[in-house]
Amino acid sequence: MNQDISDLLQRALKDDRAALARLLSIMENNSVLAAEIELSLLPSMGKSFVVGITGPPGAGKSSLINALIPIAAKDFDRTAVIAVDPSSTFSQGALLGDRVRMNSYNHSEKLFVRSMGSRGNLGGLARSTVSAVSLFDSCNWPLIIIETLGIGQIELEIAEVADITVVVLNPGWGDTFQANKAGITESGDIYVINKSDRPGVHKTRIELEESLALIPHRSRVPQIVETIANTDTGIVGLWHTIAESLDSKNTDLKQIRELRQQQLFHRLVSFKIEQALGVATKSSLWKNIVSQNIENPEDARDLLDNLLLDISTRLRNY
Amino acid sequence: MKKERKYDDMTSAAGIKLKPFYTQTDIPQKHRNFVDSAPGQAPYHRGSHETGYRTKPWRIFQLSGYGKPEDENERIKFLLKNGETGFIMEHDRNTADHCYNVDHPEVLARREDVGLTGAVMQSVRDTAICLDGLPIGTSFGHAGGAVVQHAPFALAAYWTVANRLGYDLRKIAGTGQSDFNLTYLGCITKQQIPTKAGLRLNADIIEFCGKEMPRWVPVSIAGYNGADSGLTPDQELGSLFANAVEYLDEIKKRNSIPLELAAKGCGGVSFRASIRIFEEAAKMRAARLMWGELLSKRYDITEPKIANLRIHCVTAGSKMTYQQPLNNIVRGTLMALSAVLGGVQSLGVSGYDEALSIPSEHAHQMSVRIQQILQEETQLTAVTDPLGGSFYVETLTAELVEKSWEFYEEIQEQGGYLACLDSGWLHTKAAENQHREFMALEQGDQKLVGVTSAMEDISPFEVEGFMGTDDAFDVALNRLNTVKKERHESSATRCLKELEKVCLSENVNIMPAMMDAVAAEVTLGEIGDVFREAFGDWDVPIQL
Amino acid sequence: MFLEKLLAIGMFPYNSEASNTMEQKRILMAKTGLDGHWRGPTIVARALRDAGYEVIMIGMATGEEILRACVDEDVDLVGLNIGGHINVALRAIEAIKKERQSVPIFAGGTITPASARELNALGVEVYPPGSSLTDIVEAADRLTQRKQA
Known part of the structure; x- marks a missing residue:
C-alpha cells in the first residue's frame, strides 16, 4: 500500500496526470492519509498561488472561472481547478456539474479540473481539499483555483486556504441574502458582481460597500468588480485585480508558506489525537476509568490525568 | 378489507382530483355561463369557428427531414403525396441549433451525427435545394428555425428562395417557430x-412580419417542448402565456407596429397532445379561453379574428x-384523438419508431394514415366541439384554466417567463415532475x-x-467550401459586417440585414x- | 514512520482489509451527441447520486473531452448517453479503452437494437429507454464492484 502511494507520488511529480488523479482519489477517500502524504510533500510545496472563488448557487462561479482561465494563462503556465460541491447528507452521493461550464480550455494539457463532493464536511470544502491543493502545488501547478459554494459564514474556511478569496454575487444580492451578509462580507479580498447587466447592480454595489465598511481591522479595503461572465465583460479587469492582489502578496510568499506548514502540522496532529482518542475510548482501561465511582473532586482530577497519560503514551508509540 | 386503488390513478396530470362522475353543479359558476356559447365566439373554448372541421379539416403536418437537403426534399414530397397538407423542414441539430457550420470543431468531432435529425442547410443554396418543387404558394410551410438563434437565418433563407422563385412574400403562409x-x-x-438577445431576435421577427409578411406566423410558442420536458398541462399553459406576454410587452414597448398584428402573430401556438385523453382535449379548450382572456384583459384586444387561438399539436x-x-401506433392514434376532440387546427403524430430514431418512411406514412383514418372514417369531423357541455370536460376545462392562471402568476412573481428560464426555476419544476412520473413507473x-407490464412480445416485425x-457530412462540407469559393466575397464580407453592426446596435431590426447577408450567401x-x-x-x- | 505503525494496528482506514469505511465510487456521465435532451440522463444521475455515487456530469462532450474527464476525475465507471450515430459513441469508447482499459462503460439513450448489439459486443452494457432505475443502479454496483452497504 505504502509502496503504491510512493510510486504514484513519484509518477505524479513527473507530471503523470493519471497518477495525480489517482492520488487525489486516495486523498479524498482518507483525509488522514491525505495529510500524511502532504507531510511528505512539504519540501516541494509553497510555489503556487491559491485563488478561492466562492458565492451563492447560481452566481456564475464556474462561468467566471471558465472566462478567467484563458486570461490567467498569460501569467500562469498552467491552472488547476478544484470544484467542490455539497454531498447529499442522506446518501453521501453528489452531483458534480461544474466541469460542464469549464470548457474553454477543454483540450488543453494546461488545465486540470477536479470535481469534489464535500463528503459530509461543513464549511464549503471537503476534508481533503487542502491536501489536494498541496499535491497540485508540489506537482507544479502554479495557479490553483478552488471553487466552493458559499452562502454565509462558511466560506471563512476557504479564506484560510486561499491566498486570495473572490466572492461572487449578483445584482439583488442584498435582498436575497440579508441574513448572511455579515459572513459573506468578512471573507473576501475581492468582490465580483457578476451578471451586472441585470437590474439592481448599482444598489447592490452600494449595499456591498456599506457592509464592507462595517468590518474593522482590514489591511486592505476589498475591491468590487463588475462582470458579465458569459459575454467576457469585465473579465480582464477582474484578472488584473486578482493578479495585483497576488503580486502584493508575492513578497509575503515565505509567510504564506509558513502559514500553510503550520496549518498542516496542526491538522495532522489533531487527526492523530482524534484517531488515538477513537481507539482509546474503546479500550477496557478507558471504559474502566470513566465508569468509576467518583466521591471527591481530587478523584476526578486523578482519573483525567490517567486518561491524558494513556493518550500521550498512545501518541508517543506511533 | 377491499384494497383501495392508488389515489394517483384518480388524479389528472395537472393534479386535479377526478370524481367518479360529474353533474352540472360541478361546473364552476363562472364557467357555467360559458357552456352555451358557440364555437368561434368568446370565450372561444368551444373552437375556432362554427363549422369546424367540416369546412377546414386540420392540417396534417409532420416533422420531417434528414440527411442532405435533397433527401429532405424527397421525404417531404413523399409525405405530401401520401396526404400531408403542410410541410415542415427540419434542420440538422448539430449545425442549425448551434449556428455552426460543419467545419466547426464540435461538429467535426461528431460528423456521423450530421444530418441525422434534419437536413444540413448552411447557405441559401442548400435551402433552395430543399425547397425545390415544393408548394410554397399553396401550402403552409414550416421553414425550420425552431430554435431561437437559428430562426432569423432559416426564415431569411426560406423567404429569399421563395422570393427568387417569384412568390410574393406578402402572400405566403408559414412559420419558423x-x-x-x-x-x-x-x-x-x-x-x-442569452434569453435577452433571443427576445430581441424574436421581437425583430414579429416586427418584420408585421410590416412585410401579414400571413406568416412569425413565432410559434411551443408548449409541446415544455410539456415533453416535464411540465404538467397547467404548467404548459401557464408558461406558454407567460412567454407570449414577453413578446407582446416588448412589441408594445417598441410601438412600431399595431399590437393587434403582433397578437395575431403570437396566436399560432403548439401544444403537446398526450395520452390522458379528456384532460388533453380540455387543455386545448382551456388554451383558447385563456388567450381570449389574456388579450382582452391585458391588451384590450377583443377582435375575434385575433383573440381566437390557432393550435398546432404534436403527439x-x-x-x-x-x-x-408497434404499440405506439395505438398510442399515436389515441393522442391524436385527444387533439382532435380539443379542436386543434394542425396535427403531427409521432412515428411509432420515435424512441429508436427519427421516423422511417413507413413510420411517417403510418403517422399520416392515422390522421387520414380519423378524418375520413370516424365522423369525428362532423360536429364541432363534440365534448362541449359534458359535465366532466367543462369542469376539467374550467379547473385547468384556473390552475394555469395560478402558474402564470407564479411565473410573473419570479420576474416573468425568461427570468424563470434564466434562474432554472422552470427546469426545476419540470425535473420534479419527471422524477415523480418516473418513480410512479x-x-x-x-x-x-410492453415496458412495465405485458412484456411478452410475439411481433414478427423487428423495428430497427x-x-x-x-x-450528409461530406456533401455539406463540400458545399460549404464551394459556396465560400464561388460567392461574391466582398459583398458577403460587407453584409456580414453590416449584420454585426446591427447586432451591436440596440434599436435596429436585424431582419433586413439578415436578408441581405443570406442573399449574399453568408453562411450559417x-x-x-x-x-x-x-x-x-x-x-x-x-x-x- | 508512524504510517506503518498505524497500518499495523489497523487504524488506517485506507488499509482496506481492516477498514470499514466505504470508498466513494465516482461515475462520469457524458453525452456523445450535440443533442441536449436532459430528461433521461438527469433522472439516471439523480438515482445514482441517491444510491451514494459521486456523479460527475460533463454534458455534451467529444471523445477527447470524455477521456480527459475520465482520467482527471479518476472515475470508476463511465456512463454514456448516446443520442445520435453509433460511430460517434464508438470513437469515445475506443479512446477510453485505449487509455483506461480497466474503466467499465455503460450506455443509455436512443440506441437502435443493431447498435445495442454492437455495443454489447464491446463489453458495453446498454440501458435503452424504459429501463428501470433499479437495474441501472445494480449495474453500477456490479461494474464498480462496490460493496453493498
Whole structure:
C-alpha cells in the first residue's frame, strides 16, 4: 500500500496526470492519509498561488472561472481547478456539474479540473481539499483555483486556504441574502458582481460597500468588480485585480508558506489525537476509568490525568 | 378489507382530483355561463369557428427531414403525396441549433451525427435545394428555425428562395417557430445566445412580419417542448402565456407596429397532445379561453379574428416506447384523438419508431394514415366541439384554466417567463415532475404496457430504427467550401459586417440585414460567430 | 514512520482489509451527441447520486473531452448517453479503452437494437429507454464492484 502511494507520488511529480488523479482519489477517500502524504510533500510545496472563488448557487462561479482561465494563462503556465460541491447528507452521493461550464480550455494539457463532493464536511470544502491543493502545488501547478459554494459564514474556511478569496454575487444580492451578509462580507479580498447587466447592480454595489465598511481591522479595503461572465465583460479587469492582489502578496510568499506548514502540522496532529482518542475510548482501561465511582473532586482530577497519560503514551508509540 | 386503488390513478396530470362522475353543479359558476356559447365566439373554448372541421379539416403536418437537403426534399414530397397538407423542414441539430457550420470543431468531432435529425442547410443554396418543387404558394410551410438563434437565418433563407422563385412574400403562409422552450428548457444546446438577445431576435421577427409578411406566423410558442420536458398541462399553459406576454410587452414597448398584428402573430401556438385523453382535449379548450382572456384583459384586444387561438399539436414523443414499438401506433392514434376532440387546427403524430430514431418512411406514412383514418372514417369531423357541455370536460376545462392562471402568476412573481428560464426555476419544476412520473413507473403505480407490464412480445416485425444517409457530412462540407469559393466575397464580407453592426446596435431590426447577408450567401456558421461575438453565451442554470 | 505503525494496528482506514469505511465510487456521465435532451440522463444521475455515487456530469462532450474527464476525475465507471450515430459513441469508447482499459462503460439513450448489439459486443452494457432505475443502479454496483452497504 505504502509502496503504491510512493510510486504514484513519484509518477505524479513527473507530471503523470493519471497518477495525480489517482492520488487525489486516495486523498479524498482518507483525509488522514491525505495529510500524511502532504507531510511528505512539504519540501516541494509553497510555489503556487491559491485563488478561492466562492458565492451563492447560481452566481456564475464556474462561468467566471471558465472566462478567467484563458486570461490567467498569460501569467500562469498552467491552472488547476478544484470544484467542490455539497454531498447529499442522506446518501453521501453528489452531483458534480461544474466541469460542464469549464470548457474553454477543454483540450488543453494546461488545465486540470477536479470535481469534489464535500463528503459530509461543513464549511464549503471537503476534508481533503487542502491536501489536494498541496499535491497540485508540489506537482507544479502554479495557479490553483478552488471553487466552493458559499452562502454565509462558511466560506471563512476557504479564506484560510486561499491566498486570495473572490466572492461572487449578483445584482439583488442584498435582498436575497440579508441574513448572511455579515459572513459573506468578512471573507473576501475581492468582490465580483457578476451578471451586472441585470437590474439592481448599482444598489447592490452600494449595499456591498456599506457592509464592507462595517468590518474593522482590514489591511486592505476589498475591491468590487463588475462582470458579465458569459459575454467576457469585465473579465480582464477582474484578472488584473486578482493578479495585483497576488503580486502584493508575492513578497509575503515565505509567510504564506509558513502559514500553510503550520496549518498542516496542526491538522495532522489533531487527526492523530482524534484517531488515538477513537481507539482509546474503546479500550477496557478507558471504559474502566470513566465508569468509576467518583466521591471527591481530587478523584476526578486523578482519573483525567490517567486518561491524558494513556493518550500521550498512545501518541508517543506511533 | 377491499384494497383501495392508488389515489394517483384518480388524479389528472395537472393534479386535479377526478370524481367518479360529474353533474352540472360541478361546473364552476363562472364557467357555467360559458357552456352555451358557440364555437368561434368568446370565450372561444368551444373552437375556432362554427363549422369546424367540416369546412377546414386540420392540417396534417409532420416533422420531417434528414440527411442532405435533397433527401429532405424527397421525404417531404413523399409525405405530401401520401396526404400531408403542410410541410415542415427540419434542420440538422448539430449545425442549425448551434449556428455552426460543419467545419466547426464540435461538429467535426461528431460528423456521423450530421444530418441525422434534419437536413444540413448552411447557405441559401442548400435551402433552395430543399425547397425545390415544393408548394410554397399553396401550402403552409414550416421553414425550420425552431430554435431561437437559428430562426432569423432559416426564415431569411426560406423567404429569399421563395422570393427568387417569384412568390410574393406578402402572400405566403408559414412559420419558423423560433421557440424558447425547445432549447432553453427542453434540449439545451451546447452554446446559444442569452434569453435577452433571443427576445430581441424574436421581437425583430414579429416586427418584420408585421410590416412585410401579414400571413406568416412569425413565432410559434411551443408548449409541446415544455410539456415533453416535464411540465404538467397547467404548467404548459401557464408558461406558454407567460412567454407570449414577453413578446407582446416588448412589441408594445417598441410601438412600431399595431399590437393587434403582433397578437395575431403570437396566436399560432403548439401544444403537446398526450395520452390522458379528456384532460388533453380540455387543455386545448382551456388554451383558447385563456388567450381570449389574456388579450382582452391585458391588451384590450377583443377582435375575434385575433383573440381566437390557432393550435398546432404534436403527439407526445416521450410517451412512445422503445419496447414493442408497434404499440405506439395505438398510442399515436389515441393522442391524436385527444387533439382532435380539443379542436386543434394542425396535427403531427409521432412515428411509432420515435424512441429508436427519427421516423422511417413507413413510420411517417403510418403517422399520416392515422390522421387520414380519423378524418375520413370516424365522423369525428362532423360536429364541432363534440365534448362541449359534458359535465366532466367543462369542469376539467374550467379547473385547468384556473390552475394555469395560478402558474402564470407564479411565473410573473419570479420576474416573468425568461427570468424563470434564466434562474432554472422552470427546469426545476419540470425535473420534479419527471422524477415523480418516473418513480410512479418504477414503483408500479403507473403501468406502461410492453415496458412495465405485458412484456411478452410475439411481433414478427423487428423495428430497427432509421439512420438516414451516410454522406450528409461530406456533401455539406463540400458545399460549404464551394459556396465560400464561388460567392461574391466582398459583398458577403460587407453584409456580414453590416449584420454585426446591427447586432451591436440596440434599436435596429436585424431582419433586413439578415436578408441581405443570406442573399449574399453568408453562411450559417459565420452568422453564428457574429451572434456569439455580439451577444455572448447563455448561462445554463442547471446541471446537465 | 508512524504510517506503518498505524497500518499495523489497523487504524488506517485506507488499509482496506481492516477498514470499514466505504470508498466513494465516482461515475462520469457524458453525452456523445450535440443533442441536449436532459430528461433521461438527469433522472439516471439523480438515482445514482441517491444510491451514494459521486456523479460527475460533463454534458455534451467529444471523445477527447470524455477521456480527459475520465482520467482527471479518476472515475470508476463511465456512463454514456448516446443520442445520435453509433460511430460517434464508438470513437469515445475506443479512446477510453485505449487509455483506461480497466474503466467499465455503460450506455443509455436512443440506441437502435443493431447498435445495442454492437455495443454489447464491446463489453458495453446498454440501458435503452424504459429501463428501470433499479437495474441501472445494480449495474453500477456490479461494474464498480462496490460493496453493498
